[in-house]
Amino acid sequence: MSDRLAIPEAGLDHAEILNQLKSFREGDADWKAGRTWALVYYAGQAHADLIKQAHHLYFSENGLNPIAFSSLKRMETDVISMTASMLHAPPAAVGTMTSGGTESLLLAVKAYRDRARKLKPWIPRPEMVLPRSAHCAFDKAAHYFGVKARYAPIGADFRADPKAMRKLINRNTILLVASAPQYPQGVVDPVEDIAALARAHSLPLHIDACFGGFVLPWLERAGHAIPRWDFRVDGVTSISADIHKYGFAAKGASTLTYRDMSYLKHQFFVSTDWPGGIYASATIPGTRPGGPIAAAWAAMHAMGQTGYTDVAQVALDTARRLHAGIEAIDGIRPCALADAPVASYMSDSDDVDIYVVADQMTERGWEVSRQQGPPCVHMTVNANQAPVVDAYLDDLRAAVAWTRSHPEARKAGEAAMYGMMAKVPIRAFVKQSVLKVMESMYAPGVRGMPDLGKLGAGEGDDPLLRLVDKYGDQAMALLDKAQGAGARLKAAAEKLDPRR
Numbered sequence: 001m002s003d004r005l006a007i008p009e010a011g012l013d014h015a016e017i018l019n020q021l022k023s024f025r026e027g028d029a030d031w032k033a034g035r036t037w038a039l040v041y042y043a044g045q046a047h048a049d050l051i052k053q054a055h056h057l058y059f060s061e062n063g064l065n066p067i068a069f070s071s072l073k074r075m076e077t078d079v080i081s082m083t084a085s086m087l088h089a090p091p092a093a094v095g096t097m098t099s100g101g102t103e104s105l106l107l108a109v110k111a112y113r114d115r116a117r118k119l120k121p122w123i124p125r126p127e128m129v130l131p132r133s134a135h136c137a138f139d140k141a142a143h144y145f146g147v148k149a150r151y152a153p154i155g156a157d158f159r160a161d162p163k164a165m166r167k168l169i170n171r172n173t174i175l176l177v178a179s180a181p182q183y184p185q186g187v188v189d190p191v192e193d194i195a196a197l198a199r200a201h202s203l204p205l206h207i208d209a210c211f212g213g214f215v216l217p218w219l220e221r222a223g224h225a226i227p228r229w230d231f232r233v234d235g236v237t238s239i240s241a242d243i244h245k246y247g248f249a250a251k252g253a254s255t256l257t258y259r260d261m262s263y264l265k266h267q268f269f270v271s272t273d274w275p276g277g278i279y280a281s282a283t284i285p286g287t288r289p290g291g292p293i294a295a296a297w298a299a300m301h302a303m304g305q306t307g308y309t310d311v312a313q314v315a316l317d318t319a320r321r322l323h324a325g326i327e328a329i330d331g332i333r334p335c336a337l338a339d340a341p342v343a344s345y346m347s348d349s350d351d352v353d354i355y356v357v358a359d360q361m362t363e364r365g366w367e368v369s370r371q372q373g374p375p376c377v378h379m380t381v382n383a384n385q386a387p388v389v390d391a392y393l394d395d396l397r398a399a400v401a402w403t404r405s406h407p408e409a410r411k412a413g414e415a416a417m418y419g420m421m422a423k424v425p426i427r428a429f430v431k432q433s434v435l436k437v438m439e440s441m442y443a444p445g446v447r448g449m450p451d452l453g454k455l456g457a458g459e460g461d462d463p464l465l466r467l468v469d470k471y472g473d474q475a476m477a478l479l480d481k482a483q484g485a486g487a488r489l490k491a492a493a494e495k496l497d498p499r500r
């Protein structure tokens with residue numbers, strides 16, 4: 001008989017269920033203590049309690065049918081109106097709430113693809129041009145909707161390079177993309193220059209402000225110089241902004257706002273012949289939970305413009321303290337001075353492998369976001385993290401010192417795996433390896449995550465992951481060489497590019 005879990009024959013006692021649920025959390029990231037620099041956005045317990053209540057009030061309602069639940073449609077309209085005001089949208093602006101940043105980006109790409117099908121039916125294979133730093137949900141959208149993503153290299157300051165983007169525009173281009181800010185380093189792309197490009201080529205321009213849409217306006221209001229990026233820029237046709245990030249709503253709430261209906265109408269879906277009835281839907285899901293809509297409405301009303309501004313200011317101050325502290329540590333440096341409450345750092349010395357530093361910070365109890373291209377660490381900063389800055393910097397100093405005195409550590413644990421993954425020039429191999437990890441995660445009955453650090457040490461069956469364990473430094477050195485050769489080849493190819 002299989003030992004697969006089944007629904008219990010008789011329902012369990014409610015108190016016991018709740019106890020179990022609480023106990024499951026024991027190994028989770030300790031975000032309330034401020035040790036998690038991503039994933040959770042927090043504006044204090046009183047605010048969290050309010051949005052929980054709001055969510056709870058509309059827990060069962062379903063936005064799928066706005067006639068049955070006109071309350072949800074009303075709140076969605078209010079949320080979009082408040083967002084459009086914040087983004088300086090014209091009076092004709094329209095939009096929808098979505099379940100999150102990814103859905104907003106998927107829908108934007110789908111809408112622009114369908115618009116191009118209508119307006120430019122001669123385009124066989126639509127393409128969008130975006131900076132390499134654009135969120136990977138665009139890649140997902142490209143994959144789902146058959147739009148080719150053409151990535152332009154970014155500048156040394158991590159911002160989009162409009163000249164590099166211009167080179168990728170051709171007769172199949174249907175959309176340009178920029179971020180405000182991009183996630184990895186938190187810098188805002190030069191939207192005014194990219195919008196000029198969009199106008200010159202009569203192309204729509206989507207601004208992905210999923211991450212920063214609910215914080216940059218308030219930093220500007222507080223007097224910070226933020227490069228222009230919203231609807232005040234002529235040529236910006238749509239903006240995505242997540243309320244479940246710096247808008248401090250419950251998870252499952254983003255917005256997608258268009259300059260006018262001529263864009264939004266391509267997002268809609270109508271099925272006319274289903275025996276279940278005529279079915280019209282503005283976004284991807286069928287059933288739309290009411291809770292996140294009500295919680296977003298509550299969050300925006302509770303924070304108010306002054307609340308958002310105060311919290312944004314403290315978050316930015318906290319990020320700037322981290323930035324200054326990182327600058328003062330020998331062996332690492334900040335990647336960039338972010339426009340949003342973000343800090344990020346990379347190695348500044350041959351004897352500091354940033355992935356070993358990351359492993360060391362994990363050991364010291366911090367949740368760490370490892371990034372690539374270049375290898376670095378990302379930190380999304382919230383106001384409630386102001387009290388932990390000194391402790392973080394103390395640990396970071398110690399982690400860098402430890403890394404310097406343990407050169408062998410780059411061959412072990414997650415550092416080895418990330419180091420390897422970042423360097424392998426043929427990305428299809430990396431993809432294969434990650435797919436293998438996903439297969440092991442979703443194998444029957446697997447409840448947690450496989451130990452990534454051990455996958456290379458003979459526990460996984462993926463050849464790439466095992467390679468690093470077996471050949472360690474030799475494999476790394478080979479990959480370094482391959483990367484160098486790759487970069488030289490790319491530079492040579494660029495010189496030969498006739499469009500330059």
Ligand SMILES: Cc1ncc(COP(=O)(O)O)c(C=O)c1O
Nearest residue numbers: 100101102135182183208210211
């Ligand atoms: C710039 C940007 N766009 C899109 C997303 C995707 O948002 P979500 O995780 O809510 O789907 C993120 C998430 O961090 C982001 O930073």
